[in-house]
Amino acid sequence: QASQEELKAAYRRLCMLYHPDKHRDPELKTQAERLFNLIHQAYEVLSDPQTRAIYDIYGRRGLEMEGWEVVERKRTAAEIREEFERLQREREERRLQQRTNPKGTISVGIDATDLFDRYDEEYEDVPGSSFPQIEINKMHISQSIEAPLTSTDTAILSGNLSTQNGNGGGSINLALRRVTSAKGWGELEFGAGDLHGPLFGLKIFRNLTPRCFITTNCALQFSSRGVRPGLTTVLARNLDKNTMGYLQWRWGIQSAMNTSIVRDTKTSHFTVAMQLGIPHSFMMVSYQHKFQDEEQTRVKGSLKVGFFGTIVEYGAERKISRHSVLGATVSVGVPQGVSLKIKLNRASQTYFFPVHLTDQLLPSAVFYATVGPLVIYFAMHRLVIKPYLRAQKERELEKQRESTASDILQKKQEAEAAVRLMQESVRRIIEAEEARMGLIVVNAWYGKFVNDNSRKNEKVKVIDVTVPLQCLVKDSKLILTEASKAGLPGFYDPCVGEEKSLKVLYQFRGVLHQVMSADNEALRIPKQ
Numbered sequence: 001q002a003s004q005e006e007l008k009a010a011y012r013r014l015c016m017l018y019h020p021d022k023h024r025d026p027e028l029k030t031q032a033e034r035l036f037n038l039i040h041q042a043y044e045v046l047s048d049p050q051t052r053a054i055y056d057i058y059g060r061r062g063l064e065m066e067g068w069e070v071v072e073r074k075r076t077a078a079e080i081r082e083e084f085e086r087l088q089r090e091r092e093e094r095r096l097q098q099r100t101n102p103k104g105t106i107s108v109g110i111d112a113t114d115l116f117d118r119y120d121e122e123y124e125d126v127p128g129s130s131f132p133q134i135e136i137n138k139m140h141i142s143q144s145i146e147a148p149l150t151s152t153d154t155a156i157l158s159g160n161l162s163t164q165n166g167n168g169g170g171s172i173n174l175a176l177r178r179v180t181s182a183k184g185w186g187e188l189e190f191g192a193g194d195l196h197g198p199l200f201g202l203k204i205f206r207n208l209t210p211r212c213f214i215t216t217n218c219a220l221q222f223s224s225r226g227v228r229p230g231l232t233t234v235l236a237r238n239l240d241k242n243t244m245g246y247l248q249w250r251w252g253i254q255s256a257m258n259t260s261i262v263r264d265t266k267t268s269h270f271t272v273a274m275q276l277g278i279p280h281s282f283m284m285v286s287y288q289h290k291f292q293d294e295e296q297t298r299v300k301g302s303l304k305v306g307f308f309g310t311i312v313e314y315g316a317e318r319k320i321s322r323h324s325v326l327g328a329t330v331s332v333g334v335p336q337g338v339s340l341k342i343k344l345n346r347a348s349q350t351y352f353f354p355v356h357l358t359d360q361l362l363p364s365a366v367f368y369a370t371v372g373p374l375v376i377y378f379a380m381h382r383l384v385i386k387p388y389l390r391a392q393k394e395r396e397l398e399k400q401r402e403s404t405a406s407d408i409l410q411k412k413q414e415a416e417a418a419v420r421l422m423q424e425s426v427r428r429i430i431e432a433e434e435a436r437m438g439l440i441v442v443n444a445w446y447g448k449f450v451n452d453n454s455r456k457n458e459k460v461k462v463i464d465v466t467v468p469l470q471c472l473v474k475d476s477k478l479i480l481t482e483a484s485k486a487g488l489p490g491f492y493d494p495c496v497g498e499e500k501s502l503k504v505l506y507q508f509r510g511v512l513h514q515v516m517s518a519d520n521e522a523l524r525i526p527k528q
Contacts, residue, residue: 002046008047019036028421034417045063102143102144104144106349106350107140107354108352109137109354110136110355112355112356113337114134115132116338117360137164138165144156152179152180153176153178153179154178155175156174156175157174158172171194175203188201188202189219197222198222202217202218218230230253231251231252234246234247242264242265243263244263245262246262250277256277258274258275260273261273267290269288280308282304282305282306283306286302287301310334316328324346325344326343326344328342332361339355340354340373341353342354400497415492422467422471439525440508441469441470441506442512444465444504445464445465447463448462448498461498463491476508477525478524479523480517480522483520484500485502501518502517502519
C-alpha cells in the first residue's frame with residue numbers, strides 16, 4: 001500500500017546507506033555494490049505500476065515469466081489484477097472437476113451391560129462365565145462423494161449399510177444439485193434400498209432476505225404398503241450477529257413441529273429447542289463452552305425432557321492433531337440407563353462408538369464412564385500423542401530447513417554485509433540521538449526465545465540485530481509495520497518454521513526500557 005513518495009524516500013535512504021562510493025574498503029565496496037544493485041532492481045519494479053501489479057500478484061516468479069511484453073502498457077494495475085482473477089477462476093473450475101469431497105461415518109454400537117448388570121444365576125454352569133460378555137450389537141457405515149459437473153451443477157452419490165442383532169440392510173442415493181442464483185439452489189434425489197422401495201425427493205433452498213432463508217424437502221417413499229409422502233420445511237432467521245432462530249414443520253411418517261434458538265459465539269454455543277410431534281415431544285437445552293487454547297477444547301452439557309423420559313448428557317472434545325478431534329459424552333437417562341459415546345473426527349471421516357453400560361441408574365457406571373475416558377486420554381496424550389506430534393513437527397521443520405538452507409545462507413551473508421555497511425551511519429545516528437537525549441538501541445535480539453519452563457529443553461536461536469534496528473531510528477522514533485521482521489535490512493531468519501520474537505532494550509530520555517514484539521506484530525517505540 002506504499003505510495004510513490006514513500007517508495008522514493010525509502011529508496012533514497014537506502015541508496016545513501018549502500019552507495020559504493022561511500023565505502024573505501026575494497027571488500028565493503030564489493031558488498032555495497034551487490035546490495036545497491038538489489039535495491040535498484042527493487043525500486044525499478046515498484047516504481048513501474050505494471051511491474052508492481054505483476055509482483056504484487058505473482059511475486060518474483062511473475063517477473064521472470066515470459067510473455068508480459070504482450071500485455072498492453074496502458075493497462076492499469078486493476079486491469080492486470082482482473083486478468084489474474086479470471087485465470088484464477090478458470091483454475092478453480094478445473095480443480096472442481098478433480099475434487100470429490102468424500103465424507104463418511106462408521107458407527108459401532110457396543111453392548112457392555114454385562115459389566116454392571118450381571119445375572120450370576122444364568123452363568124453358573126457356563127465355562128468362562130467369570131468374564132463379562134462385551135459384544136457388538138449394531139453397526140452403521142455411510143459414505144458420500146461429490147462430483148462437480150459444472151461450476152453450478154454437482155452430483156452427489158451416497159450409500160449406507162446398517163445391521164443390528166443380525167438383521168440389516170442398506171440403500172444407495174443419487175442427488176443432482178444446481179445453484180440457480182446467488183440466492184438459492186435446488187436438488188433432485190433418487191434412492192433405492194433392500195428394506196424400502198424407490199425414493200424420489202426434491203429439496204429447495206432460498207434466501208428470502210439477507211437475514212432469512214427457507215428450506216423445503218419433499219419426498220415420496222414407495223414400499224409394499226403403498227406410497228408414503230413426506231414434507232419438511234425449515235424457516236430460519238438471523239436474530240442478531242450470533243443468534244439464529246429456526247421453525248421446522250415435518251409432515252408424514254413422523255409428523256412434528258419444532259422451534260429452536262441457537263446462539264454461537266467465539267467462546268460458547270447455546271441451544272434451546274422444543275418439539276411437539278408423533279411419537280416424540282420434548283424440550284431440550286444445551287450449552288457448550290469453547291476454550292481459547294491451542295487444542296480448541298470444548299466442554300458441553302445438555303438436558304432433554306420428553307415423553308420418552310429424561311436424558312442428561314455431559315462431555316468434552318479436544319483437537320489431538322491437525323486434522324483430528326476426539327470427543328467423549330456420558331449419557332444418563334430414565335429409562336435409557338447409562339451410555340458412553342466416543343467420537344473421533346478425522347478430516348471428513350467420523351468414527352462413532354456408543355457403548356451402552358447399563359439399563360439402570362447405577363452410580364458406579366456413571367463414575368467409570370466419566371473417570372475412565374479421562375484417565376485413558378491423559379495417559380495416551382502424554383505417552384503416545386504428544387511424542388508423536390513432537391516428532392512429526394521436528395521432521396517437518398528439518399525438511400523445511402533443508403529445502404531453504406541455501407536461500408537462508410545467502411540471506412545471512414547479505415544481512416552480515418548490510419550490518420558492516422551500516423556501521424558508519426549508525427555511529428552518526430547514535431551521536432545525533434545522544435545529543436538530543438533521544439532513542440538509542442542498547443541491545444536487540446531476533447529469533448526464538450524460550451521463557452516457558454515446559455520448553456526449557458529447547459534451544460534458544462537468536463541473532464543480534466542492535467545495529468540494523470538503530471539504523472532504522474529516525475527523529476527518535478522506531479516504527480515497524482505488520483510484517484515478518486526477517487525481511488528488514490540486516491535481518492535474516494535464524495530458525496525457519498519456528499515462532500520468532502523481537503526483544504529490544506533501548507534508552508529514551510536517559511531511561512532504560514525493554515519491549516518484546518511478536519514476529520508479525522507492528523512495533524512503535526518509544527512506547528507512550
